[in-house]
Amino acid sequence: MKKKIAVIFGGKSPEHEVSIESAKTVCARLRAAGFAVLPFYAPREGAWRLVGLADLLAGRPLKGPALEPSLGAGCFLKAGGGRVKPDAAFPIIHGSTGEDGVLQGFLELLGLPYTGCGVTASAVGMNKIISKELVALDGVPVLPHVVVRAHQKAAMGPLLARAARLGFPLFVKPVAQGSSVGVAKVKTAAALRPAVLNAFRFDSAVMIEKGVDRAREIVVGVLGSPEGAAASVCGQVVPQGKHEFFDYEAKYLDDNGMRFLLPAPLPAAVAARLRALAVRIFMALGGSGLARIDFFVDPKDSKRVYFCEINTLPGFTSHSLYPRLWERTGLKPERVLKRLVDMALRSAAARRRLTTARK
Ligand SMILES: Nc1ncnc2c1ncn2[C@@H]1O[C@H](COP(=O)(O)OP(=O)(O)O)[C@@H](O)[C@H]1O
Numbered sequence: 001m002k003k004k005i006a007v008i009f010g011g012k013s014p015e016h017e018v019s020i021e022s023a024k025t026v027c028a029r030l031r032a033a034g035f036a037v038l039p040f041y042a043p044r045e046g047a048w049r050l051v052g053l054a055d056l057l058a059g060r061p062l063k064g065p066a067l068e069p070s071l072g073a074g075c076f077l078k079a080g081g082g083r084v085k086p087d088a089a090f091p092i093i094h095g096s097t098g099e100d101g102v103l104q105g106f107l108e109l110l111g112l113p114y115t116g117c118g119v120t121a122s123a124v125g126m127n128k129i130i131s132k133e134l135v136a137l138d139g140v141p142v143l144p145h146v147v148v149r150a151h152q153k154a155a156m157g158p159l160l161a162r163a164a165r166l167g168f169p170l171f172v173k174p175v176a177q178g179s180s181v182g183v184a185k186v187k188t189a190a191a192l193r194p195a196v197l198n199a200f201r202f203d204s205a206v207m208i209e210k211g212v213d214r215a216r217e218i219v220v221g222v223l224g225s226p227e228g229a230a231a232s233v234c235g236q237v238v239p240q241g242k243h244e245f246f247d248y249e250a251k252y253l254d255d256n257g258m259r260f261l262l263p264a265p266l267p268a269a270v271a272a273r274l275r276a277l278a279v280r281i282f283m284a285l286g287g288s289g290l291a292r293i294d295f296f297v298d299p300k301d302s303k304r305v306y307f308c309e310i311n312t313l314p315g316f317t318s319h320s321l322y323p324r325l326w327e328r329t330g331l332k333p334e335r336v337l338k339r340l341v342d343m344a345l346r347s348a349a350a351r352r353r354l355t356t357a358r359k
């Protein structure tokens, strides 16, 4: 019997459409890898639905019965009758509620094995303060930064002065967003406060980070489990045209907003160091399954490298960085997806074997 995989996509985030594109690739490739695919669509509003695979792949409207979770039973009840019991779930919702541990916690309560990072690693990965603190404890270089929290907003003068002493440019960002939403490059002291106030529109804490001017942005894919993980080759993303950095427009709206250099033109020793750091970061944050890890490399001195962030549910469209990094490393998307499902099933079985009794 083919294993049934529920691919959960959509979600309430600016990356809803990207998620649909990711789901198309994931569903098609999972099917090619020998799985039975159940597309679960989480619309921006309203109930989750079990939609037609053919409709999804052809870009037709997504229709199907609403789904109601049966907590603890690992299955869903279909509106109008019947139940769906997948062998595992494959969440591919980017950003809030999909990538931050919320969906993962729901799947734990449901009692369904799922691919990718668990609750803690997902939540930690989404938080720029906690993830940077944790990897720094493990000896990974991060850029100096100042954090402004909600209760400090009314009297943030001294914090802004401290941030200005780090030197310009500075990057201001909401602590737990993504997609460059609310991110600003600040070149003068006068522009700092407005940028911080703007970032507060998106989050209750804001990070002001020392900027690496014209940083080379290097991305590495990681695939594995807490028992062992591998890093892909390094890629480099280059913002193009009028974009000085990867703002939201360069990422999603401007077709010519970026170029992708694969492999990244780095000295071999620097590439090897970044790959080793990527695995170390994945382990330090308790990652499992997949993650894309982003770094900054100083253009004037490639020995200066810094952790930028971890993405625990990177895009998986046909032109996304994560599958392309692995393809260049010699692993086709089908193989990557099959490994993710195998790891999910294996770790769920291992967890079932852990004793829950007191002795
Ligand atoms: N310290 C920095 N130095 C140089 N560029 C930065 C810095 N911080 C952010 N950026 C630029 O802003 C983009 C978005 O920042 P990032 O921390 O990755 O947030 P997000 O989670 O929104 O992607 C980066 O891809 C990079 O182009």
Ligand SMILES: [Mg+2]
Pocket (backbone or CB within 6 Å): 179, 180, 294, 309
């Ligand atoms: Mg980023």
